[in-house]
Amino acid sequence: MLIAVLLGFLFALFLVFVGKFFKGKLAVISALVPLALFIYFASFIPQISKGEVISQTHNWVPSFGVNLGFTLDGLSLLFSLMITGIGFLVFAYTASYLKGHKYLDRFYAYLSVFMGAMLGLVLSDNIISMFVFWELTSISSFFLIGFNNTSEASRKSALTALGITGFGGFSLLAGALLLGNMSGTYNIAEMLTMREALVDHQYYVLAVIFIFGAAFTKSAQFPFHFWLPGAMKAPTPVSTYLHSATMVKAGIYLLMRFTPVLGDTPTWNTTLTIIGAITMLYSAIHTLFRTDLKGVLAYSTISALGILVFLIGLGGQAAFLAAAVFIIVHALYKATLFLVTGIIDHQAGTRDVTQLAGLKKMMMPVFIAGFLAAISSAGIPPSIGFLGKELTYEASIHSTGIIILIAVAIVLTKILLLYAGFVAGIKPFTGKLPEKFSEVKMPGPLMWVPPILLAVLGILFGVFPALIESSLVKPVVTALGVDASDIHLALWHGFNTVLVLSLITIGVGILLYFILKPSVKLENKIGKLEPISPEAILKRISYYFTVLSRFWTNVFQNGYLRNYVTTVILFLVILVGYIFFGNSRLVIDHNQLSEITAYEMVVSVILVLGVFYTVFTKSRLAAVAAMGVVGLAICLLFVFYSAPDLAMTQFSIDTLTVILFVLVLYRLPKYLTLSDYKMRIRDGILSLAFGGLICVLALQVLAEPQNSEIGDFYAKNAYIEAHGRNVVNVILVDFRGTDTLIEISVLAIAAIGVFGLLKLRLKSSDRAN
């Protein structure tokens, strides 16, 4: 499974080098990657449906208990199949949708990185690696939303989405660390065995809040929902794939994954029910006021996510069953509707639902896809949507609590969703064809086959629910920790309350569709409420945050190196001095100090002279040379105290530093006296205090009883475990190699920083000329 997860990343890497061959007719070949993965995951269906759980573990950072483990159970299988299956169709669709686009290869690279990250997310059995993949989905989503990077609106939406989901990522990390602390493991399967202890833990509520923070931001729950409509600036394949079928369901996945661990408590259930109910109703109402097809779909997606959160909150077999079926239902019809919208946008050049009409004449197959999806979204038999709706009603009615309120809320939401589905799937195709659309052409098969496939599946699963019953649905319910053996899916449930509610929904919904026409007027009306919407409030908060951080930055980052150094040293002197003099008395053990030899004396004198010369000289170049002398004197001291590695490095560094200084100083103006006496005295006192502190500190360290355990360990094991006799180097490249890896990364970043700063400055001055 490691290879399956990495395949997306490898393909993206591969595209970096051979991307230009994939821009033309070969683009469609890239769809083979998700197809292969789909077949791979589908081959696990027989095993999973028997109730098996497949896991594989690769060691990663065993000392922290972090492993790269992948587990395939019912829940991850359903998501993996959605990710790769819809991924396959979207990859193929994109080949036609973005045909001839300059950066098509980049687009595929982002998409496949996303696919790999998403697979890693749903397969991880370790919450830390899950977090890493979680962040990767946010980052790839950022690039995909901002794909049209010449448009300011796109860039802004991408930033908003990254900001909101990034915040959720932090929350997930905090939750992961807290859970790891509470349970002593990062492995989700192991957490499962200690549910009681976790639920009764004093930090239980805090952990739940963190997990909710992650799930609600990713799955666009109220009040974090607004990034999703903004994300519709992305090309339609992205909206289909990330923002309706897969990524936004990551939050749902997280909630489902943690239901058996943290769920079934009042805190968990009540919060999820309330937030889910608010979200589903709030955004379902919003769909009435949208004229952009993608806007309608975005809000109906948020509403569907709300329904899922709501169902998870209800808990119990009926609700989990409904959630599992509804995930399939929604993925099938919503992806279809998005793809259909993409076709309309691509061929007719607009997504304005008030203008679109009568397109049925030119694109009959697209209409069929849209119609079938609308039926499924409305929950009209024999689609699978009907099944999903029945199960949802069933779960809501049988739950305890304020039954009437919940039933009303869910029925109302479903009515509005029916309206949204009809507006997106049927309205553009019916009615009289306006003059300006008479030239619209039928798209190529690469574009219309994927939506038809998905839509037909939606009907097929409805007619033969046995197809998904034991293969997909039951394992999901089992994975949620509920017995699933007595589940039986069927279209006809008998004549009961649920059926009556269904009929009411369908009747009222269709009526609503014929009475209410989307119009700009309605959209403007809701626009007036914008200032009190969560989006506006959060934007205001972020505005003030920017003001604060600008003020903060201006105080501390004032652009003068001397001020930075003063601040850093002053802070260090106060902090270290406080700790040091507060806690211990200075004891100098004269017996510990060795005799001073003649050559040490000589070097020390040279060193001191060099320092004085550096401070008092009137020439910059001389100061630099004197600093070089100081550096070399220190090198010599290193040699005396048998640290040849340090001496060698120090020697090279000093040489380069002098060269660098000379390069910079060469162009500076003549020596100027910029500081007055007061400043010099202040700086002098500060330097003396700092030097004195370090000196005392060094003496104090010597006086402490020596603990040579660490040194002995390295000395003993350097050759045995790492085949090296030079302990310093073995520590650098082996024992603490990860540190070195990070250090060289920092070096590279610094070099890029220098390069960027200097080259950028040159460019802007070029422009000024």
Add this chain to the structure above:
Amino acid sequence: MKTLILKTASNYLLPVLLVFSIFILLRGHYLPGGGFVGGLIAAIAFVLHAFANGLENTKHLLRIHPGFLMPVGLALSFVSGLAPVIGLDDPFMTGLWLPQDVPVIGSVGTALFFDIGVYLVVVGVTLTIIFTISESA
């Protein structure tokens, strides 16, 4: 600083210093040395060449922008750490070694490739910084 002596000397010093830097890199495992110092010495060799022959000539000699060495080195170090994870399912950064020593080089293992990566990054970083500053100064 266009002196004939330095110019002539630097032509011979460059290869000698580069070989020396590789020597330092390779001996690091047993004796003082290693990728970091080796990289610094290699960088100094090129800087010396640039002082004597002018920056353009050194750049021409290098053919590629030194900045390219950074990702290459980082990738090499990272892959040498990742190799045990993919190959043997050991933790990240586990040292793997060839059973037999290779003549001249000594024992060859992932740590050596890691060190070569460090060497490349250090050369890349140092030269990028110095070249950029001297170009724009």
